[in-house]
Structure formats: C-alpha cells, structure tokens
C-alpha cells in the first residue's frame with residue numbers, strides 16, 4: 187500500500203466524507219510545486235482553490251507569520267491589535283474610497299456579515315435578496331441560501347432569507363427582479379464555482395444602476411476574484427463601479443484563514459456595537475499573512491505579472507486544437523478550459539498523473555487558479571503537456587463509454 191492509500195484509509199475512517207475521498211495527500215510545497223506523501227511532485231495550478239496567492243512556503247509569509255506568532259498569536263476582539271488596523275487601512279486604501287472593515291475567518295463568514303449588514307440597512311420592509319443562478323457564496327445557512335446551485339442548497343432548505351434568483355449575466359432580468367422589496371443584490375464579478383464564467387461587459391454597471399433605482403445595496407462577492415486574481419486588485423475595478431459592500435477571503439490570507447466584509451461609504455457604519463462578532467476574526471497571525479500578501483503583490487509587481495502570464499496561458503491553451511477543448515474563459519490567472527463534453531473529471535485525473543494539479547470545477551470545465559507567482563516557464567510546461575493530458579483523458583473517456 188502506498189503512503190497515500192494508507193492515509194486515505196485513516197481519513198475514510200475518521201473524517202466526515204463531505205469532500206468524498208481526495209485523490210492526493212499533500213505533504214509539502216515550495217513556490218508553485220507541491221509534493222505528496224509518496225514523494226510525487228506536482229505543479230500546483232489550483233493553489234488551494236485560488237488561495238495560495240504567493241505559492242507555498244513564500245519567504246514573506248514565513249517571516250510575517252513566524253514573527254507574529256512569536257509575538258502575539260491571538261487577542262480575541264476584546265482587545266485590538268496593530269495588524270488588524272494596518273490591514274483594514276490597506277484594504278480601504280486599495281479601494282480608494284472611505285469605508286470600514288469587519289474581519290472574519292472565511293469567505294462564507296464574510297458573506298454572513300454582509301447579509302446581516304444589508305438586512306439591518308434595509309429594514310423589514312425589504313425582505314428580498316437577489317442573487318444569481320449558478321452563483322456560489324458559501325456553505326453556512328445564510329450564504330448557502332444565496333447560492334444558486336440547487337443541488338447543494340435545496341437539501342438544507344428552508345432558510346430564513348427570501349432569495350430571488352436571476353440568470354447570471356442577463357441585465358434585463360436583473361433589472362426586472364430588483365424592486366422596492368429588495369434589500370440587496372449579491373453578485374460575483376465572474377462565476378467562480380459556476381465554472382469561471384465572466385459577466386458580460388456592462389453587467390456590473392447595470393446591476394449598480396438597478397440597485398440605485400430601487401434603493402437596494404450592491405454586494406460584490408470578490409472572495410475568489412479579488413486580491414490580484416484577475417490582474418486587478420479587485421475584478422470590479424475594471425468595470426468602473428463602486429459596490430456598497432465587498433466581501434473578500436481566499437487569496438487575501440495566502441493560505442492563512444481570513445475573510446473581510448467591507449462596507450463602503452456610509453455602509454461602513456451600519457453594523458454597530460453588539461451587532462456582529464467573531465472570536466478569531468482578524469486574528470493577528472492571519473492579518474500578518476494578509477499584509478505580507480498585499481505587500482508582496484505590490485513590491486513584486488504581481489498584478490502586471492498575473493495579466494502577462496495569464497494571457498500567455500490562455501493563448502497557449504487556445505492554440506491547442508483538440509477535440510476535447512471548446513475554448514478558454516476568464517482573465518488573469520483565473521481560467522477555465524471549456525470542454526466539449528463531460529470530461530473534466532477525466533482531464534483533472536490525467537493531469538494529476540502527468541504532474542499537474544487542476545480542478546474539475548464543472549462537469550465540462552477545468553479550472554486553473556494557480557499562485558499569482560506562476561512563472562512563464564511553468565505556464566509553458568503546462569501548455570506543452572496539455573495535448574498528452576487531453577489524449578490520455580480521451581482514452582479514459584472512450585473506455586468508460588465501452589464499459
């Protein structure tokens with residue numbers, strides 16, 4: 187039995203199998219490379235689902251986290267500390283407007299804070315939240331109620347939130363759905379878990395207008411798209427709009443758990459003393475990691491790097507003529523290889539056998555969301571390997587058809 191199989195056996199005996207059985211047991215990582223417990227090496231093109239923005243064992247994160255944990259690891263929110271203030275100042279500065287930050291530990295918690303914020307801002311006369319079909323906002327009950335994937339939402343109904351779902355990207359449907367009964371619209375700038383599906387140009391602007399006309403808040407969930415993933419600090423900045431509330435997590439902590447709910451302008455002051463809280467939220471170690479991420483993105487010019495290497499990767503994939511590939515979606519280092527059929531699981535499995543970790547985000551789409559430090563040479567390695575990966579996946583799929 188391999189070390190992976192032994193660990194999988196133990197995992198299967200004691201872990202709730204909410205993730206099924208993961209195919210790889212990771213042991214360590216450096217840069218964009220990870221090693222499994224059997225010593226196999228992989229180029230990590232999924233980065234812990236768009237989280238490990240500086241890759242693995244980045245010196246800036248090691249230094250910041252080590253220093254912080256050796257100084258003060260935890261305070262609770264009975265006391266404040268320097269790192270949380272610095273982080274909030276940095277985030278507000280990057281947005282270029284005034285606002286206030288609530289720090290949480292994850293994406294779903296950031297959205298829970300946003301839900302409470304909009305509920306309080308709108309009052310009882312506006313019970314409805316508008317959200318998109320195929321969206322993903324998290325797994326806790328509030329965020330799950332907004333999540334547009336019925337297979338993961340419906341088993342847990344009913345929720346205490348009245349949600350009106352609209353087809354993603356259809357500005358007219360959105361405008362029709364946002365009425366005087368709406369507290370807020372929750373949107374991702376591109377569907378992440380939905381398969382890296384960017385909004386059509388002008389969609390976020392149309393959402394802003396619909397919210398303004400109805401007096402509803404616009405909440406942008408940039409938990410996956412934010413912190414440089416698309417080559418901008420925040421994906422919505424390309425659209426030239428300003429949300430009322432912004433939620434962040436994932437890449438912000440570079441691997442340490444942190445989330446943020448940012449109320450912009452007057453929406454920064456809606457939640458008041460006693461309205462919300464978290465024992466760990468804004469933990470000094472997680473904040474130190476997030477500051478190291480922001481500093482490194484800035485210092486190393488990673489936004490421009492993401493745009494350049496992302497474009498190279500997208501062009502390289504697009505240039506591969508293969509019957510399984512329908513095209514490429516996304517921007518920066520946040521791409522989906524759109525497939526011509528239900529082949530994503532086979533492609534991800536064969537990629538793994540060829541030494542590349544990617545994610546079957548949808549049955550017909552493979553997601554690539556590597557560390558923002560992915561080099562041009564590493565991108566080229568994947569492009570060079572992809573035809574053989576796709577051929578091997580085709581063989582697997584043909585075998586499944588005949589068996």
Ligand SMILES: Cc1ncc(COP(=O)(O)O)c(C=O)c1O
Nearest residue numbers: 292293294322323324378409410
């Ligand atoms: C857009 C979006 N919102 C919210 C979440 C939930 O984040 P977490 O898993 O940290 O709770 C995710 C996670 O994939 C996400 O992609």
